[in-house]
Amino acid sequence: MAESLAGVASLADRAQQILHTACQTVGLDHRGAELLRLRSNAVYKLKDPIIVRIATAPTAAERLPAVLAVTRWLDQHGFPAVRPADHIADQPVMCTGVAVTFWDYVPCSDVPSTTSELGRLLRDLHAYPAPPISLRSLDDPLASLRANLRQHPESLTPGERDWLSHRINDLTEQWKQLPFAGPPALVHGDAWIDNLFRHHDGHVVLGDWDSVALGPREWDLIHSYHGQARFGLSQRDVDSFATAYGYDLRTWPGYEALQRIRDLYAVGIHIRNAHGDPFSRQELPRRMRSLIEGTTDRWHMKPT
Template sequence: MAESLAGAPSLADRAQQILHTACQTVGLDHRGAELLRLRSNAVYKLKDPIIVRIATAPTAAEWLPAVLAVTRWLDQHGFPTVRPTDHITDQPLMCSGVAVTFWDYVPASDLPSTTSELGRLLRDLHAFPTPPIALRRLVDPLASLRANLQQHPDNLTPSERGWLSHHITDLTEQWEQLPFVGPPVLLHGDAWIDNLFRHRDGHVILGDWDSVALGPREWDLIHSHHGQTRFGLNQHDVDAFTTAYGHDLRAWPGYETLQRIRDLYAVSIHIRNAHGDPFSHQELRRRMRSLIEGTTDRWYMKPT
């Protein structure tokens, strides 16, 4: 049975243990590893340099083979994506029930990527044919939230659980009635500006494909609009994204409903990680308070 990294007393301490074991297994040196991110994955940069991603989701081993296959396929077809390390072929690696993957390091520029570049990449991605890979279909974007609410009820108060349960049911029903335009496309699934990296040579690369799926293009587009509502993007950022993609989601009749679904979706990872990660515990409190009170308070991706 798969275990969850998030159930440990300290998410960071548990990740360090897994990192040590995983690197020993494949013959890499974990000493001096730099923790880059701790959220849906614990992401480390090794001195080699290689990126190690340690999944916090207990079911990650079920869908990571498709993630690895899609990124290799996209790279072969010229799409600018992160790619799994070639010399570690047996991925994902399972360590104490936790899924670990290894990726080529992208030497980064100090220049930030832009929402215009993200819009162009998503336009190109959505024009790709369906890859010859068994991919998940996005038919229920709140499934992970529903599961985390059931598996980690103690990370919420009774009133918060009741509020979430009601709104999950309501918005799931509304999702099923949304007037999506066009056939399903290849979705990145978490198409947010922070997942776009600028290589030292100047070009941009799209990373973090854990949510890749087939589904309505509107799901990839809503992330940048939601970024203006919650994560500090401004009107210019969103307008530039819309112009580059070539379609204005704000004119679509399902826009407001999809914004509310994306709002709810954004608490799921923090329900899962709140027990072992102080930032997730704090951010869960912030997001639940904002949702219940109906405010548009700023949310955060990392400690400030």
């Protein structure tokens, strides 16, 4: 099993070490690399420019070959997805058990992407046939949370662990009863507005395909509605998303249950990273408190 980045004292320090080693392995210069994100992946931009993604999840090495294959397949079929840097052979590159991938850099405009654009891209994505690639089935979205709780119990108090364990079991049963419409589709798996990048020529590109799967379309849609509940998207943002997609998930009978599942899912990354990342240590108690108390407090995506 791959080693988790979060298994050391400092997530950022460990990521920097792996960046150095991975770049040496493929003949790239890591000097002056810019850290763009440190969450479910450590993401760096090299001067070349190339994007380097260092996986924090222990299961990444198993999933990433399919991620690379799907994004290549989508690019061949004209879908605006980020592209692997294919002049770097034999990805993912393994460094002391951690999986590293290299991607073409998207030179971004200052004009933000919109939820309307995200809705249209997801509508197009969900109309694609299943690609000729072995993909995981999204039949248990809380599986990763269950694993994080088992592997990192020290991130929570005993009372939080007990509450969360029971809540996972309850919502897993609710997931099994949801009235999903239509057969499984190709889903992005983390279809959040922050993963939509505007190229400087104006078109938008969808990134971060680590959670790609075959599963219910509703899972891709719920992220934007959850964004209004927790991360500051406006009513207008969500209405625009629904209009662009051509369907409003709020009319679906499973909507409230799926919101609860998505809400719970969102603590997993912070359980995994809490002892190696100061932001996760701060954010995890906030999220757990609001879940246990049933409040709709605003959550943070990055340090404030």
